[in-house]
Amino acid sequence: MSAAQPPGNGAPHLxxxxxxxxxxxxxxxxRIAKDVLSAGSHAKICLPDGPEEFARAxxxxxxxxxVVIGDDRALRRAVALxxxxxxxxxxxxxxxxxxxxAALELAHSLGVPMGAVAAARTALDGAVRRLDLLVDDSDGVVLDALRIPALTGAPGTQPDRTGVTAVWDTCRSLVRTLVRPAPSAxxxxxxxxxxxxxADGIVLNDLGRPVESVTLTSGCGDGMAEVTIHAPGGDPMTTEAKAVTVSGADFRYRADIQVAGPVRTRTWTVRAGAWGLMLPVAEG
Structure with a gap:
């Protein structure tokens, strides 16, 4: 049996x-993904032990x-860097x-193949799709969606200083509010x-009108974010904008999968086509 041939000169450098x-x-x-990538490219493999080594690599x-092998948090970390x-x-x-x-929902929503072999082949032979990015005024990024829910019983007016347990309780409360359907009746x-x-300098909602939640989605594909305001007892208000500023009493928000805050004001701006993701080549 002949030995496996090394990648040719035209193979990508990864x-x-x-x-x-x-x-x-x-x-x-x-292991499977690494084998597929190594067989089809000139691949340098890095095994960082933490975020700092990840960033240096x-x-x-x-x-x-x-090429990142990991979950949604690893993807967000790489895009932010x-x-x-x-x-x-x-x-x-x-x-x-x-x-x-549950840790791959963002990757799935962006169209990344879920199997190791299919995803590795896409990394080798896929096409780059340029995607919009929501960037806030503290240089945080949102790849897909941002949600600002109202939290029953959460410490919404003062920063949480009660320690690790209270922080985790707040995060769990936020995730439940964002992920689980509302209880019936x-x-x-x-x-x-x-x-x-x-939104782009136009006031969509002022402090005198309570809201249940605000959602921003960067997936419009035209350099605009979709802004949706959910108010109690009424239909959602939806518009598009390049820049959105939210302010008021301290609020927390979920950027993709990451809980952040509390903050009193934050501005998000769309950067059109700011990053590229390798996705399967469309058939036909």
């Missing part, structure tokens, strides 16, 4: 960064195209999704908070 959580969660999928990629480099055209990024199903009125929402 930097494969394997998130430590992926190595612990599903080592077999990591990406920063030293040179001309290699980055590439964004902060302020490249005129951010490097195209590929993701091999490895992790629990609620015993009392829905939770609300008072927020001022401005």
């Amino acid at each position: 930097l494969v960064v394997i998130d430590p959580v992926a190595r612990r969660t599903d080592g077999e999928s990591v 990406l920063a030293r990629r040179g001309a290699r195209r980055p 590439l964004h902060r480099e302020r490249e005129p055209a951010m490097s195209a990024l590929a993701l091999i999704p490895v992790g629990a199903a 609620p015993a009392g009125p829905p939770a609300t908070h008072r927020l001022r929402v401005e």
Whole structure:
């Protein structure tokens, strides 16, 4: 039997960064993805032990195209790091999704194949799709959707200083509010908070009108964010804007999968086509 042939001169040069959580969660999928990538490219494999090594590996990629093996958090971390480099055209990024199903919802919504082999082949032979990015005034990024819900019983007017337990309680409360469907026939009125929402300088909601939640989605594909305001007892208000400012009493929000806050004001701006993701080539 002849030995396996090395990749040809035309094979892509990749930097494969394997998130430590992926190595612990599903080592077999990591091995399969690494084998497929190594067979079809000139791949440099990096095994960072934490966020700092992850960042250093990406920063030293040179001309290699980055491929991240990991979950949604690893994807967000990579995009945030590439964004902060302020490249005129951010490097195209590929993701091999490895992790629990709940930790891969963002990757799935963006169209990344879920299987290790299919995702690795897409990293090798896929097409770059330019995607919009929501960037806030603290340089945080949102790849898909941002939600600002009202939280019953959450410490909404003062920063949480009660320690790790209270922080986790608040995060769990926020995730439940964002993910679980509302209970049928609620015993009392829905939770609300008072927020001022401005879209491209136009006030959509002022502090005198309570809202249940505000949602921003960057997936319009035309350099605009979709803004939806849910008010109690009425139809949602929806519009599009390039910049959205939310202010009021301290509020927390969920950017993709990451809980942030509390803050009193925050502005999100759409950066059209700011990052590239390797996705399967469309048939036909």
